[in-house]
Amino acid sequence: MKRVLHIKSSINGNESYSARLGCALVHKLRNLYTDMYVVTKDLSEEDFPHLGGDTFAAFFVPKEELTPDQEHLLRISDKAIQQVMEADILIIDAPMYNFGIPSQLKAWLDQISRAGVTFEYGKDGPKGLIQNTKAYIAMASGGVYSEGAAKQMDFVSPYLRTILGFLGITDVDLVRVEGTAMKKLQKQSIETALDQLQWTD
Ligand SMILES: Cc1cc2nc3c(=O)[nH]c(=O)nc-3n(C[C@H](O)[C@H](O)[C@H](O)COP(=O)(O)O)c2cc1C
Known part of the structure; x- marks a missing residue:
């Protein structure tokens, strides 16, 4: 069975x-994997919390030394990490x-980026601990950033590739x-976007 986590x-x-x-990607994947389980998390709808100082401090407390309050603070991060793992x-x-x-x-990424849990530093430098996961972004x-003058202003794709890596x-x-804010590009189909990918297992 393929487990899919869809973050909105x-x-x-x-x-x-x-x-x-994102939903079209899920749909496309359903054609590829008949046995697929999807968990959807809508960060805006659930008002996903930003990382606070007390929670960040609790990241570094050994499990057996956590107070009940710290365990409570960590539950959002723990759950998000469990889902992605x-x-x-x-x-x-x-x-x-x-x-x-x-x-x-960004809040979700801050909650799942935890030293010793999802990444660690060894003698060869940083090592990501989320293994064997394929990601689609x-x-x-509103504008066009894949080419042309605005390409250098796209901080979405390089950042996401960096943090996921x-x-x-x-x-x-x-x-x-x-170009979703541009009248003449607005109507471009989701299918056209999906055609950018090779759909093989
Ligand atoms: C708060 C806000 C900031 C935005 N900033 C940019 C921007 O910097 N560059 C851009 O091309 N479009 C910008 N847009 C337009 C969005 O990228 C565009 O509406 C896009 O379709 C948003 O994705 P969504 O439809 O999934 O929300 C912005 C939209 C909002 C609501």
Whole structure:
């Protein structure tokens, strides 16, 4: 069975292009894997919490020394890490907001990036501990960033590839719906975006 974790981060609900693209990816994967289990997490809808100082401090307390309050603080991070560790495939809906990712998605990444749990430093430098996970990034932007002058202003795709790679997720495919704020590009189909990928097992 393939386990898919679908992370949504748009603030635009049903109008979201990245969410539509992410859902289309799920749909496409269903054709590939008949036995597939999908967990969907909508970070905006559930008001996913930003990482606070007390929670970050608790990251470094040995498990057996955690107070009940610290255990409580860690539950969001623990659950998010468990979900990502259990996934064979991770789909991240990534809208571009102010040239970067939404703060909700950054909050989720801050909660799952934990020394000794999802990454560690050894004699050869950093090592990501989330292994054997394939990721798809469903990116949506109002403008066009895949080519041309604005390419250097895209801090979504390089950042996501970097942080996922740091955590051990190096098999990453990125699909874009671009120009969602531009009348003549707006109507481009999700299918066209999906055609950017090779769909083989
Ligand atoms: C708060 C906010 C900031 C945005 N900043 C940018 C931006 O920097 N560059 C851009 O091309 N589009 C920007 N947009 C437009 C979005 O990238 C576009 O609407 C995209 O479709 C968002 O994905 P979504 O539909 O999944 O929410 C912004 C939209 C919002 C709501």
